[in-house]
Amino acid sequence: MTIKARAAIMMKFYGLVRDNAQELAEIIVHENGKNITEALADLAKGNETVEYACSLPQLVQGKILRVSSEAVCQDRRDALGIVTSIVPFNFPFMVPMWTVPMALVLGNCMILKPSEKVPLTMTKVVDLFEKAGLPEGVFQMIQGKEEAVSPLLEHPSVKAVTFVGSSPVAKLVADKCHSLNKRVIALGGAKNHLVVLDDCDIEQTASDIVVSFAGCAGQRCMAASVLLLVGDQPAVLESVVKKAKAIVPGCDPGQCGPVIDKISYDKILMILAEAESNGAEILLDGRKDMWAMDEKRGGYWIGPTIIHHKSSSDHALQKEIFGPVLSVYTCKSWEEAIAIENSNAFGNAACIYTNNGGNAEWFTNRFRSGMLGVNIGIPVPREPFSFGGLYGTLSKYGGKSQII
DSSP states (O other): OOHHHHHHHHHHHHHHHHHTHHHHHHHHHHHHOOOHHHHHHHHHHHHHHHHHHHTHHHHOOOEEEEEETTEEEEEOOOOOSEEEEEOOSSSTTTTGGGTHHHHHHTTOEEEEEOOTTOOSHHHHHHHHHHHHTOOTTSEEEOOOSHHHHHHHHHOTTEEEEEEESOHHHHHHHHHHHHHTTOEEEEEOOOOEEEEEOTTSOHHHHHHHHHHHHHGGGGOSTTSEEEEEEESOOHHHHHHHHHHHHTOOBSSSTTOBOOBSOHHHHHHHHHHHHHHHHTTOEEEEOTTSGGGSOOTTTOSBOOOOEEEEOSOTTOGGGTSOOOSSEEEEEEESSHHHHHHHHHHOSOOSEEEEEOSOHHHHHHHHTTOOSSEEEESOSOOOOOTTSOSSSSOOEEEEETTEEEEO
16 A cells, blocks of 8 residues: 555544544543543543654655766665564553554554553554554554563564563563564663752642652653752642642542552552651651552552652662652752762653753753653653654743743
8 A cells, every 4th residue: 555545544543543532541441540531641642643643644755866967865764564562551542652553654564562451442442443444464463471572572574673661671672672683662661850949830840740740640651750859848848748638549530540450559568668667758648548458449549659758879769660659859959969860770751840941951951861841740742752862851931831
C-alpha cells in the first residue's frame, strides 16, 4: 500500500478510538486502576500520537540534490519489515501509541507485547484496527511474560525493538539487541526532581506538585518523586500536605486508584518502613485510615504519602518507587539542589518553581534530566518532540504553556 493509503486507515482508527473512548476508558479503569479522568486522558494523549502519524506522508519525504553535473545525492525512508514493541502496564493505550501508529503508517508490520498486567485494553484496540481496515496480520499481539519477549528479541525477522519498563530489564533488552545488531530504543526507570525556590507562587506550586506525585497513583515515569526545597519553606510544605490529604480512594474524577499489584504494594511498604527506621518523618501516611487494606474492596490501595528526609542519601531518595510517594528534602543552597539532581542515576524530568526568569534559566542550564519544566511538574513534550532528549524546556507563565 502507499503511505497515503496507510495513513487513511490510521485516520479511520483515530475516529474509532474517539467513538469508543468511554468503553476503552472503562477497560483501563478495570485492569489498571486509574480513575476515569486519568483513563480518558491516557486515550486522548495516545490518540494525539495517532493523529501525528496521519501526517507522516507530509513529514517523511526523502531528499534529493544534484551535487554536481554528474552526481545526484538522495535519501529515502524505507520500511524495515517486522518491528516489535514491548510496553508497560502504567499507560495501557498511550505508550503503545508512541510506536504502533508510526510503524504501521511507514509500512512496517508490528508485533506488540503488552504488559501481562493489562492485557485487555490493546485486545480491544486490535478489534478497532480491524474495523479501520488494517490488513490481516499487519498488526499482531502476543501476551505473556519473559517467555514471550525472548523469541521476539532473538528472531532474525524482527528488525527493530522498542521497550519501556524498568532499567535492569531495559539494559537486558538493549544488550541482547546490540549483540544481534538490531535497532533498539530501551527506556528505563526515572527519578524526577522538583526544586522549589522561595519566590514561587505557593498555591500554584503546591497544587502542581500534588497532581504530579499523586496522579495515576504515582505510577508514571514522569511523576514527581523528590521535592527539593531550597531553604525552609513551611508554607509550601503545609499546602502540599493539605492538598494531598484531601484526596480520597476511588476511581471517580479526582480520586486516587490502587497500585497495580501486591508486588508493587509490598515494595512501597518496604521503602516507607526503611525510611522511618532511618529517621525520616512521615508527614502524610497513605497506609492508614481510609487507605488501609480492605479485602471487601479488593485491589492494593495506598494513599498519597509524603516523607521528610534528614539525609540526602536515604534509599527512598535514590530509587524509583512508582507509587504515590513524595520524598522531601531541604537544601541549603541552589548548588546543593543541583548536586542532588545531577548525582541521581535516573532522570526523566526535572522542574524548577520560581517567578524569576533568571532563576529558572540558572537551573534549566544545569539540570541533568532530559525533559525540563518551569512551573510545570510533568513536562511531557507534545508529539512532534522527542521523549527523553535535550530539546527544550516546557514553561508556564500566566497559565500559558510554551516551548522555550
